[in-house]
Amino acid sequence: xxxxxxxxxxxxxxxxxxxxxxxxxxxxxxxxxxxxxxxxxxxxxxxxxxxxxxxxxxxxxxxxxxxxxxxxxxxxxxxxxxxxxxxxxxxxxxxxxxxxxxxxxxxxxxxxxxxxxxxxxxxxxxxxxxxxxxxxxxxxxxxxxxxxxxxxxxxxxxxxxxxxxxxxxxxxxxxxxxxxxxxxxxxxxxxxxxxxxxxxxxxxxxxxxxxxxxxxxxxxxxxxxxxxxxxxxxxxxxxxxxxxxxxxxxxxxxxx
Ligand SMILES: NC(=O)c1ccc[n+]([C@@H]2O[C@H](COP(=O)([O-])OP(=O)(O)OC[C@H]3O[C@@H](n4cnc5c(N)ncnc54)[C@H](O)[C@@H]3O)[C@@H](O)[C@H]2O)c1
Numbered sequence: 001x002x003x004x005x006x007x008x009x010x011x012x013x014x015x016x017x018x019x020x021x022x023x024x025x026x027x028x029x030x031x032x033x034x035x036x037x038x039x040x041x042x043x044x045x046x047x048x049x050x051x052x053x054x055x056x057x058x059x060x061x062x063x064x065x066x067x068x069x070x071x072x073x074x075x076x077x078x079x080x081x082x083x084x085x086x087x088x089x090x091x092x093x094x095x096x097x098x099x100x101x102x103x104x105x106x107x108x109x110x111x112x113x114x115x116x117x118x119x120x121x122x123x124x125x126x127x128x129x130x131x132x133x134x135x136x137x138x139x140x141x142x143x144x145x146x147x148x149x150x151x152x153x154x155x156x157x158x159x160x161x162x163x164x165x166x167x168x169x170x171x172x173x174x175x176x177x178x179x180x181x182x183x184x185x186x187x188x189x190x191x192x193x194x195x196x197x198x199x200x201x202x203x204x205x206x207x208x209x210x211x212x213x214x215x216x217x218x219x220x221x222x223x224x225x226x227x228x229x230x231x232x233x234x235x236x237x238x239x240x241x242x243x244x245x246x247x248x249x250x251x252x253x254x255x256x
Pocket of ligand 1: 022064113117142186
């Protein structure tokens with residue numbers, strides 16, 4: 001596909017970019033011309049993604065639950081690149097358990113990564129983006145942040161919080177006139193290691209995968225690039241009048 005360089009001159013930081021949707025988003029933003037800061041808690045895989053992009057990409061180790069690491073990485077990016085324009089809060093974890101089976105430790109772990117990690121990203125992202133008079137923050141929620149799934153109590157809760165945190169950040173930045181937009185994405189089942197883990201948790205993984213496919217009106221699992229394309233759109237000036245939006249990328253799942 002021929003892509004325009006609509007992100008030329010922009011600096012983007014993506015969390016959880018060693019795998020799945022984060023890695024696909026890193027590749028897409030890079031192809032559209034952005035300087036890409038690949039971050040992840042997994043140093044080996046994250047560095048490999050940045051190396052595969054070549055010029056115009058670097059890797060920084062960033063565990064999103066660690067506020068000191070957020071400050072150090074964002075400040076290093078601003079010092080080296082002059083600012084930050086795009087922040088994709090993508091890192092996330094899942095625990096498969098109903099409300100009855102979820103331990104408080106598991107609940108807190110999922111919220112620490114999925115919700116507190118996004119909060120820290122927004123807090124420190126806004127701090128530096130406002131100095132640049134603008135930017136785009138994209139928070140990775142899920143269809144599970146809008147609708148309930150019985151075996152994902154902590155995950156649904158953590159992703160629902162991301163949905164309304166996003167709107168609060170969007171309204172704050174609008175009121176302050178910072179020029180920073182903040183939106184959330186809500187993918188359904190996208191073919192990544194995270195969905196592999198979900199289907200492999202079933203006794204019959206093939207049947208579980210077929211069940212997921214059947215639930216999607218468009219009749220297939222999503223591809224990581226389906227999400228990366230939406231990330232690039234929201235990151236770009238094409239979306240300059242869009243803030244506080246929740247965008248499902250779900251093959252029609254939530255429209256039923
Ligand atoms: N795959 C799907 O179907 C799907 C659907 C809806 C939402 N999502 C969301 O999309 C995001 C990416 O999911 P994916 O499918 O690509 O998952 P993945 O497991 O392939 O990748 C997640 C990445 O996040 C990193 N990570 C985990 N905890 C971290 C932490 N504390 N700090 C930094 N990095 C950390 C992992 O090392 C990994 O590289 C997640 O937020 C997930 O909840 C995925």
